[in-house]
Amino acid sequence: MIKKLQTVHLRKWKMVGVFLVIQFVFFGCRTNPPEPQVHAPGQDVQPSSIKKSDLAGTWEYRDENGAYCLTLNREGHGGYEWQGGRLLTTKLDNGRWQGKWYQTQNDREGEFDLRLSSSGKLAEGRWWYTRIEDNHSPTQSGGRFSLVQMPCSPQVERSLPSNPLAENSRHSQSSATFAAPE
Structure with missing residues (x-):
């Protein structure tokens, strides 16, 4: 009787283990990075004042590698x-401000998480990364960046790398996924 009870108990724990393994496989072990706590000093975010339509226009993307333009x-x-x-x-x-980004020419995609200033003009x-080519659980880290709503100048457009060798070396550690290679 004790042996039968031990067998039933062991089966129960095996099922729990299988359930946990399935959860890890299905949902993954990754977590999103913590919510950023960055905004300009003296600018408290006004929750109800910023709408998606306020995002329309030209934004300048900035990171440690340069500045690039995008239009929303x-x-x-x-x-x-x-x-x-x-x-x-x-x-x-x-x-x-949360969202996703996709780059078809280098087969990458990911997500972003931003804090908007009260003016809605700085984030x-x-x-x-959420995917790099066939890898749906990439371990490469992302990076920090800012967006400023403003007209893009020709100087900003020229800051895009033009030499493929420079692209690989310039952005190999951390990069701007909105407008720069990984």
Whole structure:
């Protein structure tokens, strides 16, 4: 009787283990980076004042590698020239701007999480990869960046790398996924 009870107990724990393994496989072990806490001093976010339509226009993307242009529509969706890039806003709530980015020419995609200033003209935060080619659980980290809503100048457009060798060395550690290579 004790042996039968031990067998039933062992089966129960095996089923729990199988369930946990399935959960890890199905949902993955990754987590999104923590919510960024960056915004300009003295600028508190006004939760109800910023709408997706306020995102429409030209934005300058800035990171440690340079500055690049992207243009968004009234839904907060748009494109940029680098690697056939697209940006999709998925959520805008209480000054927090979240979305996804895609680059068809280098087969990468990821997500971003930003904090908007109270004016809605400056956003700062992080980006990360969700897929690099066939790898749907990439370990490469993303980076920090900012967006400023403003007209893009020819100087900004020229800051895009023109030499493929320079692209690989210039952006090998951390890069701008909205407009720069990985």
